[in-house]
Amino acid sequence: MAGIYIHVPFCKQACSYCDFYFVTRDQERNHYVEALITQINHYADTFYSAETIKTVYIGGGTPSLLSISQLKKIYRAVQRVFNLDLEEFTLEMNPDDVEPEYLRGLMSLGVNRCSMGVQSFDEDLLKFMNRSHTADQAVRAMELLGASGFDIYTVDLIYGNPGQSLNSLNTDLKSFLAFDPPHISAYSLTVEPRTRLGKMYENGKLKPLSDEKTAEHFDLVSETLTESGMNHYEVSNFAKPGKEAVHNTRYWNHENYLGLGPGAHSFWWNEDQKTAIRWLNRPDLRKYLSGNFEHAEAENLRLYELAEERLMLGLRTSNGISTDELEKKYEYQVDQHQLNYIYHQSRSGKLTYDEGLLRLTREGLKVADAIILDLISLKKPDAPR
Known part of the structure; x- marks a missing residue:
């Protein structure tokens, strides 16, 4: 869909x-x-x-x-x-x-x-x-x-x-x-x-x-x-x-969307479901009116990049994000460094972690961007992604 x-x-x-x-x-x-x-x-x-x-x-x-x-x-x-x-x-x-x-x-x-x-x-x-x-x-x-x-x-x-x-x-x-x-x-x-x-x-x-x-x-x-x-x-x-x-x-759940018009963004999974592409229509009305619909930017997203993005988007919602989804769809495993951080944030009342489901509390939502950045950056380069 x-x-x-x-x-x-x-x-x-x-x-x-x-x-x-x-x-x-x-x-x-x-x-x-x-x-x-x-x-x-x-x-x-x-x-x-x-x-x-x-x-x-x-x-x-x-x-x-x-x-x-x-x-x-x-x-x-x-x-x-x-x-x-x-x-x-x-x-x-x-x-x-x-x-x-x-x-x-x-x-x-x-x-x-x-x-x-x-x-x-x-x-x-x-x-x-x-x-x-x-x-x-x-x-x-x-x-x-x-x-x-x-x-x-x-x-x-x-x-x-x-x-x-x-x-x-x-x-x-x-x-x-x-x-x-x-x-x-x-x-x-x-x-x-x-x-x-x-x-x-x-x-x-x-x-x-x-x-x-x-x-x-x-x-x-x-x-x-x-x-x-x-x-x-x-x-x-x-x-x-x-x-x-x-x-x-649908944006937050990483579902496909097509952007039309100058300055519109698009996101689409590739057929392999292991990579996706995001692009921006050139924000230039004059060129658009002349029939130039070329992209100003386009990036191919690898699975671990998509995993980090899904983690970010999911934690901004009340549904949170499950580690099971991260593993099965994105081949991304939460490592011990991240689990230690999750435990610390749970003790401080900013995050809950129950049966593999990560969710921010109201206190956590106030500093959502900082928590998400910390959580993503804690993953070690040699850890499974």
């Missing part, structure tokens, strides 16, 4: 934290749709199109800048070329694009999950992030989405902003929960180099929130959302039972 990701690179303006590929040239949207359909057609009668596609995710950028008719053209092309048996069809949107007619159009197209970038209901924080919507527009969009008939949708929250207090974050959380969303993706703000925030940091005009304060924010988010009845099923994701994101779970 596989998934398809379609990258729509258009945005109204640049959010201060975003390092995804995007452009603000909205006059190119029709040309982009035609180029995308051409790229889709290139996959006809290939082993990519033969595999059953269970999820489609249209992200960006801002996919909700495309009209329903443009989205319909794209989806019809996907239907013609690929073998679809969809469990989930997701489209990302911004609050300022949400209108009842647009939501009805998405449902008629077959979209059954929306992902909306609210980020905050605090007007000052929205301005700091340079979001295109206001707090009032976010409230209206939440009301419309809740009344739309979509059973599953997710809204994004960003915490850990410079100068953001726990009281401010708590107010935001209460505002989100007042709408009773089935899923919330909560991300800690990261300052990426090639962004507005990155430049502010380099120039000494921005002081990120300390690690200690960010950990306090994480605790408040996790405790508040789990107490509301949501499962904390991945470091940044919370869902009511049965409302987890299917497409994203």
Whole structure:
């Protein structure tokens, strides 16, 4: 089973934290749709199109800048070329694009999950992030989405902003929960180099929130959302039972996915199931519109590299990762040095290890990246991989 990701690179303006590929040239949207359909057609009668596609995710950028008719053209092309048996069809949107007619159009197209970038209901924080919507527009969009008939949708929250207090974050959380969303993706703000925030940091005009304060924010988010009845099923994701994101779970489980559009990533196991390839479509809209769909990057991944990646992805989820899976699928054995570390982290309350299943606790999730890095680096080069 596989998934398809379609990258729509258009945005109204640049959010201060975003390092995804995007452009603000909205006059190119029709040309982009035609180029995308051409790229889709290139996959006809290939082993990519033969595999059953269970999820489609249209992200960006801002996919909700495309009209329903443009989205319909794209989806019809996907239907013609690929073998679809969809469990989930997701489209990302911004609050300022949400209108009842647009939501009805998405449902008629077959979209059954929306992902909306609210980020905050605090007007000052929205301005700091340079979001295109206001707090009032976010409230209206939440009301419309809740009344739309979509059973599953997710809204994004960003915490850990410079100068953001726990009281401010708590107010935001209460505002989100007042709408009773089935899923919330909560991300800690990261300052990426090639962004507005990155430049502010380099120039000494921005002081990120300390690690200690960010950990306090994480605790408040996790405790508040789990107490509301949501499962904390991945470091940044919370869902009511049965409302987890299917497409994203496929990423974490190392299942095949094909990326379409400029700047989209793909991952595909080779036929031997011992190696895989990951590639990035060149993030260049001009070349893409000219029919140049070449890859900017491509890497062949060996089994031990895939094992380390699966270990990392698995530990970020509530399901954890079993050493049995690592051994049988990836030929990776946890050695004594790693077992000693696991035992130490178990004693400190950051990790559990029961019948071969490794899982991080809430305390462990706060420092997940550090634990995962330690665990991977402890394996000796001459130990079985």
